Amino acid sequence: MAQHWQELIPIDRYQVTSSGLLHEYDRKVLTFLYQPLIGSTCLGLYLTLWAEIEENRLWSGSSTHHLLMNLLSVNLKDIYEARLKLEGIGLLKTYVKSDESGRSFIYELHPPLNPEQFFLDGMLNIYLYRKIGKNHFARLKRFFSDQQKPLNEEYLEVTRAFQDVFASATPGSLQYMQDHSDDLEAEQKHEFIGRQDQKPIQIDTNTFDFDMLLAGLNESLVPQKALTKKVREVISNLAFLYGISPIEMKNFILGAINENDEIDIEDLRKGARDWYQFENYDQLPSLINRTQPAVHQEQVTEPKTQEEKLIRYYETTPPIVIFKELSGGVEPSVSNLKILEEVMIKYKLPPGVVNVLIEVTLRKTDMKFTKGFVESIASHWARLKIKTVREAMEAARKEERSVKESKKTGKSTRKPIRTEVLPDWFDDNGKNKDIDSGKENPKDNNVELEAKKRAIEEKLKAFRK
Known part of the structure; x- marks a missing residue:
């Protein structure tokens, strides 16, 4: 891997874009849920890039990294390291172009997971729990949740359906819509401003030896069809999170098989978590760098x-x-x-x-x-x-x-x-x-x-x- 000064220099230019609208509520999620995992420098970099696109909605103007260094009051190495962490945790995608005029970057911001996705993630919530402790974790859960709607059998829904309120268009108006269909679509090389939900962190399934796992599983006990795409993704995440080998994973899968010969994902997660806590004196894993940054x-x-x-x-x-x-x-x-x-x-x-x-x-x-x-x-x-x-x-x-x-x-x-x-x-x-x-x-x-x-x-x- 190259040094930061080989990947980035102060005069390199950059633009910021977003994969969709970022909401004010995202700031709370980033501050309370992501910041303990990635640090204040990473959060500062994300919020600064976000501020650059707020004026122009989805694209910022062009700037140099020297401006970022001044805005954040940090050196280029810290900016580069913070960028890598944002990329790794799924909040940023980076694109680069080199030509005779120099090197330019596009930083594409991605929204954080919503609170429900984060607290049910199975990886990030575990790391956060270990980082901030039981009491503060419970406090954050209360902060990002509320009581369910008080709907019960005493309430009857009286909402009208679309067809009860609106009438169908006449043939003449339909013809009008067809004649002006081009006016209703987005202009060329433009896109409508919207937002897509962020995808949870997913460890590459190729990092886990499924062949060894299948060799250890008895086909009569666990049919191969039970290892669906979703189950394989959960197994890869659990193996990374808790350091579980294919041989050890076999035992958790056998304990998570239900009467329909399907693997219950929640039982699988619980079995792996309970095993790890038992082996590590009731502790949970922490988020650290795997190799030298x-x-x-x-x-x-x-x-x-x-x-x-x-x-x-x-x-x-x-x-x-x-x-x-x-x-x-x-x-x-x-x-x-x-x-x-x-x-x-x-x-x-x-x-x-x-x-x-x-x-x-x-x-x-x-x-x-x-x-x-x-x-x-x-x-x-x-x-x-x-x-x-x-x-x-x-x-x-x-x-x-x-x-x-x-x-x-x-x-x-x-x-x-x-x-x-x-x-x-x-x-x-x-x-x-x-x-x-x-x-x-x-x-x-x-x-x-x-x-x-x-x-x-x-x-x-x-x-x-």
Whole structure:
């Protein structure tokens, strides 16, 4: 992925359009339901773009991104990152055109989900509940709902039908309408102003292994026709939301089959949610970045050295995959996952930085992943405002050099318990060594330690490939 300055520069021009009318009520939905998930910068960008089209209804004038930077008082990187979040959550579509005069964008605003869609979404409502808590979530539900109409058997409907009020047109008037039909339609290259309901977030069904799921389901218990398009979409969303494998999903489907051999979607959702809460001490998942955000990725060219390859790998791989590979393929425990989640949410460390944190922690603590040690590094890196993989690796090297200097000068108050096995990139002299060179470090005369290090290097090579 390219850096933000390769995707966007201040002189790039843009226009704003809308997929339909945006209503005043949408502002409340965006402020109270979407803002906790996407942040105030994203909301500010959306509302600013919206304000630009209000004067001209569906299209704004042409402006530069430098104007946006001044209006929002943020840098271009923040605008680019906010734009990506708006795109991901379904509030914005972006189109770009490049020609000899430069690059121009069209930002198409999409309306938010209405409150009923949001609270019944099955994904966004779960993330919001985890973010703001039970009490405030209940308060928002009351804010966006009201009592049902007091209609009962005591009231009789007396509404007149269309045909009871209006008469049919005469043949003459029908002929008049046909003669002037062109005047009644929208003009060429114009469209009537209207609004289409926003579609809920949908995870691509290709991301879930349905072949494995079908192989685990008994045809006599769950007929294949029960996996309708709607059911498949719900399964994909649940698998993403709760991290459910095809084998685990089979159990929830078996528990959601009704007497008509159909899968009850609500029972399926409830089963997955109850399982997740049981496994995670009654907690619900949070909305975090899956991999390193594009704005914090540095290795955009083809990596050549060992360090560049490692940086690129950490920038494009989810932390849970890194943890599993460094652990020899062993699945992380529930407590390990909880620590990872808390680090990314509480200390706001990007996924690539968390990947470096995982390797440092596992190597320096004999493959243990204790909360206290992890949080001590995470809080330190958060104070240093570390956002990139390279910065995290340099911070780890600096800390290691500091520890070695303290030992040499005798200023260290901590007693060394053992000799840590450190990652390759801790060695400043080996920064540009090719990943497959396999050269030994001439400074290390300890044959036994060197053999251990080579064995670990070989394992890491296999994992990283």
